Amino acid sequence: MSLAVIHSRALAALQAPPVTVEVHLANGLPSFTLVGLADTEVKEARERVRAALLNSGLEFxxxxRITVNLAPADLPKESGRFDLPIALGILAAQGQIPADALGGYEFAGELSLxxxxxxxxGALAMSLAxxxxxxxxxxxxPMDSxxxxxxxxxxxxxxxxxxxDVVQSLQPAGSGVPDDSGWVRQQEAPDDMPATGPDLRDVKGQAGPKRALEIAAAGGHSVLMxxxxxxxxxxxxxxxxxLLPPLDTEAALESAAVLSLVGSFDPARWRQRVFRAPHHSASPVALAGGGSPPRPGEISLAHHGVLFLDELPEFPRxxxxxxxxxLETGQITISRAxxxxxxxxxxxxxxxxxxxxCGYLGSRQRLCRCSPEAVSRYQGKxxxxxxxxxxxxxxxxxVAHDELLKLPEGESTAAVAERVARARERQLARQGCTNALLHGALIDTHCPLDDTASRFLQAAAARLGWSARSLHRVLKLAxxxxxxxxxxxxxxxxxxEAIQLRRALQAT
Known part of the structure; x- marks a missing residue:
């Protein structure tokens, strides 16, 4: 048979559309042609596949005249993931492996020489699709993927x-292939993996900020310290x-799939919240994502996790x-030509x-040397x-030095996380989402106020000059x-308490 068809998948953001790899061998002037909107990395597969087949003792x-078509033709293909299906297609078209054994599988993998x-x-994205x-x-x-x-x-x-390994597993029974050769079926990963990380008890004092983080974790709120x-x-x-509750299976898969797109997912951290901390020199593209084809940035890599931006005013505007x-929609769209x-x-x-x-406005240890105009410009970034x-x-x-040495250890992460979990259970049972995701009519429904509370909130909003968004966020915090x-x-x-949690810059 001079025609072989193999199934594989491409990558398009988090999608993994199916790709059919068609390999045709014909008489004529010897050549090796790849068609189907293949990127340079894909076209280089010709040299990798030729060397891999020969060095493996297989016939090339x-x-x-070898023609490889990656269908559909209008779908961009990139990376070396099509090396393995191209090599198998050549072998099947020659009759070195049975072509009918390929139909029940999808193949992807880069070949060395x-x-x-x-x-x-993107192995997770492919499996999800x-x-x-x-x-x-x-x-x-490949084994790691x-x-x-x-x-x-x-x-x-x-x-x-x-x-x-793949060639031997595709050989028909009774062909003399050793029983211990070939590919290995992977066992499904356990649902729970032990979480490890620094403990909140290490931070002495700072009862107010700890309480703020507890509230933020319970309601899914963003924080500026x-x-x-x-x-x-x-x-x-x-x-x-x-402090955050463990990820459920679907959320863990979404987080891991995004990390897999850039090759930074570690199976040992399955179902653990990701913590991303880009340097303040990061560009807008590094945070939002981009490139051609588009790849996720730090914002998306922190999906279902924590994005920590230290020295916030030092980031480019x-x-x-x-x-x-x-922050509003929970997704980001990368548009290119x-x-x-x-x-x-x-x-x-x-x-x-x-x-x-200078950093020392309000410090007990050192005096601030910045003028009011400099402070205003800095915070105005x-x-x-x-x-x-x-x-x-x-x-x-x-915290004063003498107080810091005398302070006992605070509450552990586990104790605070238990309260956070109970509060989140209340939210999910009541409205099906965290309080930070409430909007529109849901705020009126789940954040009702009596006359006394309403007058108190209106007076605070008028005194502090809040926008409608700020008013709603205080309600969700409360x-x-x-x-x-x-x-x-x-x-x-x-x-x-909710009002006090939004006044740090005004108080400085």
Missing amino acids: PHNK AGDLRPVR LRRQGEGRAMVL AREASLVHGTVVYGARHLL VGPPGTGKSMLAQRFAG AALEVLREP AHQAEFPARFQLIAAMNPCP LSGPLLDRIDVQVEVAS RTVADLAGADTLAVAHLA
Whole structure:
């Protein structure tokens, strides 16, 4: 048979559309042609496949005209994921392996010149797409990629280390192939993996910021911490992910699939919240994503996790403004002339900043040397619309040295996380989402106020000059405070605490 058809998948953002690899051998002037909108990386497969087949002791048709078509023709293809299906197609078209044995599988993998299989990006996205489309085929991937893909329950995934492993497994029974050779089926990963991380008890003092982080974790709110250097802002942020409830299976798969697109997913951290902390020199593209084809940025890589931006005013203004839409919608759209891609971006923002250029405004240890104009310019690097979208704005004050040495350890992460979990259970049972995601009529329904509380909130809003968005965010914060207290209705005390959680920059 001079024609072979193999199934594979491309990558388009988080989608993994099916690709049919058609290999045809014909008489004529010897050549090796790849068609089907293949990128340079894909076209280079000709040299990798030729060397891999020869170095594996397999026959390469030097005297044939080889045509490889990657269908559909209008779908861009990139990376070396099509090396393995192209090599198998050549072998099947020659009759070295049975062509009818290929129909029940999907193949992807990059080949070394010696025939070893190297991992490919997006293995989780491919496995998710296969399960959703219900094709009923198994996947054959390089061993490391197969471990990722096996996290998707309900799929059959085989891992192989070498091209010969795949070839031997496709041979018919009774062909003399040893029983211990070939690919290995991957076992489904366990649902629960032990979480490890720094403990909140390591941070001494700072009862106010700890309470703010507890409220933020319970309601899914974003946080800005303002304080002098060395007060524990980074330590608090690094311990925030441990306060959040464990990811359910679907959320864990979404998070892992995004990380898999850039090759940074670690199976050992399955179902653990991701913590991303880009440097303040990051560009808008680094945060939002981009390129051709588009790839996710730090905002999407923190999906269902924590995005920590230290030294917030030092980020480029354009990079900070990129945060505004994802904070509201939970997704980000990358538009280019030839491509458009949507990436999820439901993250919790934890930001930290100094109150002034020298950093010591309000410090007990050192005097601030900045003029009021310099302080205003520094804080003015954060636009009003961006600050309006950050729910919690808390001051992290310095602690005196003598007090710091005498302070006992605080509550552990586990104790705070237990309260957070109970508050989230109340929210999910009542409205099906966290309080931070309430909007429109849902706020009126789940955040009712009596006359006393309503007058108190209106007076505070008028005095502080809030926008409508700020008013709604205070209501959602108060709803979270009430949930932590186990209260069904919002009281003045809940509103007062919520108001205090949005006044850090005004207080400095």
